[in-house]
Amino acid sequence: MLPEAFGIPKAIPPASYALNNKQKRAFMGWKGNVTASILDNSSLTWSLDFWQAWMSIPNNSVSAAIISANSKATPSGGIVTYGDTTLRWAD
Amino acid sequence: MKAVAFILLILTPFLFSCSRQPQSKEQVLRDTMLPLAQEFVRRNGLPYDGGFGTNSIKKYSVDFNVKWHGFISDMTMTNGYVFQFWGDRTNSEVWFFNDGTKTSYNLARASKAQIEAVKALSLRNKLNDKSALELAKHFFKLQGHKEEDFHPPEFGPYTWGEKGEPDYIQYPFYMARWYRKDANVKDREKGIILPNITIKVSGITSNLVDYQKNIMAVGRDF
Numbered sequence: 128m129l130p131e132a133f134g135i136p137k138a139i140p141p142a143s144y145a146l147n148n149k150q151k152r153a154f155m156g157w158k159g160n161v162t163a164s165i166l167d168n169s170s171l172t173w174s175l176d177f178w179q180a181w182m183s184i185p186n187n188s189v190s191a192a193i194i195s196a197n198s199k200a201t202p203s204g205g206i207v208t209y210g211d212t213t214l215r216w217a218d
Numbered sequence: 219m220k221a222v223a224f225i226l227l228i229l230t231p232f233l234f235s236c237s238r239q240p241q242s243k244e245q246v247l248r249d250t251m252l253p254l255a256q257e258f259v260r261r262n263g264l265p266y267d268g269g270f271g272t273n274s275i276k277k278y279s280v281d282f283n284v285k286w287h288g289f290i291s292d293m294t295m296t297n298g299y300v301f302q303f304w305g306d307r308t309n310s311e312v313w314f315f316n317d318g319t320k321t322s323y324n325l326a327r328a329s330k331a332q333i334e335a336v337k338a339l340s341l342r343n344k345l346n347d348k349s350a351l352e353l354a355k356h357f358f359k360l361q362g363h364k365e366e367d368f369h370p371p372e373f374g375p376y377t378w379g380e381k382g383e384p385d386y387i388q389y390p391f392y393m394a395r396w397y398r399k400d401a402n403v404k405d406r407e408k409g410i411i412l413p414n415i416t417i418k419v420s421g422i423t424s425n426l427v428d429y430q431k432n433i434m435a436v437g438r439d440f
Contacts, residue, residue, distance in 0.1 A: 213393070
């Protein structure tokens with residue numbers, strides 16, 4: 128529901144992303160109903176590493192930064208990603 | 219006594235491997251990352267005159283991973299190439315490569331001169347949809363992937379806008395993505411990143427500009 132509220136389709140195959148979207152956009156969130164208890168240390172570690180990987184490695188995509196963060200921690204809430212996961216910080 | 223000696227003899231390699239000191243970050247860079255990057259560049263016919271000595275590395279990082287008994291690392295070269303690597307006890311590989319090429323442009327607030335520059339870039343495209351897909355498949359196979367293990371690729375050129383719109387521009391870059399055969403492609407709608415290989419090619423140089431192996435095992439596709 129939420130990504131579509133921002134105008135981000137839930138799934139974007141590469142070709143249609145290229146044809147139908149003027150501006151790359153992606154949406155990421157915790158899976159399921161998030162409560163304060165889900166935001167534990169692993170979630171914080173994961174978030175920190177995601178942003179570090181996405182912003183500090185040139186041309187890193189959202190999906191690559193997720194893989195990097197997944198190697199450090201497994202957030203108990205789980206992650207969902209919609210939209211264009213090739214999005215770079217530079218975009 | 220003989221039996222004890224025999225057991226010790228059998229166990230020696232195991233005991234040595236258990237007591238082996240973990241590698242330093244510098245060792246991973248020298249012994250694993252640099253050779254993998256060199257081999258990747260050679261295999262894909264990528265231009266890089268600078269060589270691959272440590273003096274052509276702009277920055278790198280290595281994180282050892284207890285969960286995998288391995289590492290995940292990245293390396294940025296002075297020419298703009300970016301590699302990401304990972305390794306477990308038995309395998310290591312390049313799972314991400316980008317040559318620094320900008321493959322799409324946000325023209326929302328671009329000046330007329332900037333738009334004209336992008337259009338001029340597009341005129342240098344030597345590929346069409348068919349030849350670009352063939353080229354992407356060529357690089358897909360060069361990395362050791364097999365088409366029969368994946369769904370047919372989703373493929374398209376990078377564009378600004380949609381065909382038929384007055385401001386439509388097709389950029390000279392193409393992207394192909396292969397989802398692994400066991401993945402249910404509809405699961406993307408659940409926000410799950412599925413195992414996939416993503417390849418981008420340049421219509422200007424016919425080079426591989428981006429490679430990603432996402433959510434798959436180290437050193438193998440399954």
